[in-house]
Amino acid sequence: MLNKPISRRALLGGAAAGAAGLLFSGCTTERADGKIEVEIVSYKQEAVSIFEQLMEDFNASHDDIYLNIQSPADAVTVMKTRFVRENYPDVIGIGGDGDYANFTDSNILADVSDCPTIEDVQDAYIDILDSVTYVPMEGIYGVPFVANAAGMLYNKDMFAEHGWTIPETWDELIALFKQIQSEEPDVYPIYLGYLDTWTILSPWNSITANMVPSDLNYQVNLGNAKFADYYREPAERMLELLDYAEPGPFAYAYNDACTAFARGQSAMYPCGSFAVPQILSVNPDMNIGMFPMPSAENADDRVVVSGVDLQWCVAETCEHKDAVYEVINFLSQAENVQTYIDDQRAIPCLEGTFELDPLFDDVAPWIEEGRVLDYLDHSYPSAMGCDAQLQTMLLNKDVDAFLTKWDNDWQRYNRSVIRKVQAAAQE
């Protein structure tokens, strides 16, 4: 046969079309060899080789459970279609994001408070996960595995060469921008890829998380607050950033921004650790660092934005939680976590001493002490197009219109959530 990187595909590839349906039937049932099969569908397609390795290790060391981890392309769509077929995988590996919120809202996920591994998860990440669901829920609906972080990515070598230091307040940040403009006219302080609206959320999250109460969304849903009273300053800072980026950032895509930063056309890039692989693909030797967005009023109050990048959620229908917990326990063992974070430049959500990627050198204290807050957009309704509204604000430079629309749209798109939140609060 020809090139066969993945044996599973080779096995199925030649099979007659009709057979595919048979191989695919059923949630985890007992296998012919008497083992219980645990099926995981993970959305981290980029980590497929790590998981295949872990899967092999697990199966070699367990004779009662067979572990099957799949990492298909566009896994979230695949998951949704499987839910529609009522063919639930035992475990789904997703981020602590809007999809997770929707899945819990649709009663698809099981409470995993009784999973022993939960004991080892850092409290900060349990809290972060809790903040994602639209309506505060009893119980825990996922076992956090790894996280990512966002702030300001910077070119370490360029900073060292010029003696630029990491700013701790907003004024220092602006001063640094100005210094860069005067010292290096060919280098933009930052580069923005605002054609891709989602990239606008990165600086927005890290600026805003440092400036507004962390339960603002919930308070708005309760009817106790309005966004207009809190989002003006962050919006103005977003506008201020435009003065220090390349002209016309709305024409450039995420990919352009990564390339520009990688090639030294800008000193910084306000984005997250998730962008690093793309940047390094253009410049594999680059030394990238990250510092917290210095937008808190008081330098000591700075927080790093960090969200659950991968967690293990168990389907409500799963009938052998014990086997599933055994798998989760295995995956969460220190050496397996270390293998994963080394390969994927991730931050572990588990207690213990891990060696972090040098990328996180500057934010390590925050991560270790749990001074982290979730990405705000994880609890924005994705249909509301929050990123597009920010883009509109930045293009039209009209903060008032932005604030009004935001509050109005929030009420519209969150109607059912608001109803549930208020009903829960009255109980």
Added chain:
Amino acid sequence: MASTATKVGSGRNKTFMAILIPVLVIFCAFNTFPLITGFLYSFTDSKGYGAFNIVGLQNYMDMFTDTRILNSYLFTFKVAVVATLLTNVISLMLAIGLSSKIRFKSALRGVYFVPRILGGLVVGYVFSYFFTYIVPAITGTESILASSDWAWVAIVVVLVWQACAQTTIIYITGLSSVPEDVYEAGALDGATGWDKFRYITFPLIMPSVTTNMVLVMKDMLMVFDQIVAMTSGGPAQSTESISYLIYNNGLSGGQFGYQCANAVIFFILIAVVSILQTKFLNSKEEQL
């Protein structure tokens, strides 16, 4: 004589019905039936999976106060009309050119077909590059992709560029079905050039014109891939097409029920428009 004709006629009818019925059954099973299911979803707050509530006519009522949906209809129809006309004019010219007695006919036809084959990722990348870097370098202006007034033009350019390949083929096929004796008769009458096209060729390729106007219009109204590849609906939500909203908010955004309502309205609207369009154009056709 009369009885034979009736017998033949009824046998013919039976054959036609024997063809029609299975075709309708399979069509209903995989098009009409799921459409009805989707229609029922439009009365719920379903995310497309999992638990949901019935909300009655709420989704339909919400639609009429949703400016985002209204803007998406205006944008989509504007783009569709402009792109359909441009595509058809350019394709007809190309088809006539490619059907005339030119050199390198096969090679030229082959290359003009390439835009249809290039994947969305390639087209998106290349044209984004073209509008972001090359056009501004030539004109000295800002990229139109960053302008909420002009980004739609970029979308039209990509749409027309990609759609011309298929449309041209249909016109070439249409031209090939024009019987040569008709051409020749025209030539004998001294009809040449534009007159020949206007009075002889054009009426005979009217079925292709109908087909192309309707097919291209349909493709343009359903524009989605090019939006994702070029602007993701921006800048400032100025290029959100109807399909973009249906896909994005319905399947990723958890608004499946609401966007089903949108899809139902959209379907009725364009089905009516197109059937009127077909009827009008069909009335201009002739059966040989």
Added chain:
Amino acid sequence: MAKEKVKERANWPVTILLIIGLITIIFPLYMAVVIAFKDPTEMTNDIAGILSLPSHWSLDNFIEAIQVTDFFNSFLNSLIITVVAVVASILIHSLAAYAIGRNMDHKKIFKASYYFIIAGMYVPFAILMMPLVKQTAVMHLDNMVGVMILYIVFYMPMNMMLYTGYLRNIPIALEEAARMDGASTWSTYWKVIFPLMKPMHATVAVITGLAVWNDVMTPLVIMGGQGVNTLPLAQMNFQTAFSTNYNLAFASYLLAMLPMIVFYIVAQKQIIGGVTNGAVK
């Protein structure tokens, strides 16, 4: 000039215009080709950089793309689906169009069926998607067979339009002659009408074939995540949430394009063949 009388005299002005027009296609194609050969580290943000030739020509990207997509298996699956969908479309849609096209002018049920099927073209796929996922699973069609059936249904409206339009240029007198000789409607169709529609068969094959070949949504939702990939499904591996390997992706797209170009050139001969062989002599 005696040569002017020769029928096949080349029309040079049109040829030249068409060659000039090729720029609009050669330029994007050129970009795709150079990117497919470049290393990710050669990607830049300036015009000179992107238009430059790769620093060295190697087939590494193509080889890696073949491995990542499990090319030969994915290719085979795509090929099976496409061939079945195309052949079935030609047979079923042309027949259906014949039944409807020849009767719609004077029989209400056929006219209604025509508009009913054409209207199906305007149903946004997004609304059908989730119901179809459920339905195909219940019918045990969440596999390649199901995908093929869906394509036959999805492209029926378009092909119906194409065939009925073309039928208008085929004189009914031809059938009547065959019928007078005692042939049944069924055999008249296959012996007289079907061969006459050869140029349209080629067109339908090209348009349907390409749409099927490039489609990613249908296989994704109907049979995604089962380990059976079509080429476009496998090509999704080049794009993860936060990074896209354009170089590998472009190499892979170029590879996937080649069979379609060959197919088109073959089919195109049939379209031209239709003219010279002359259905309507």
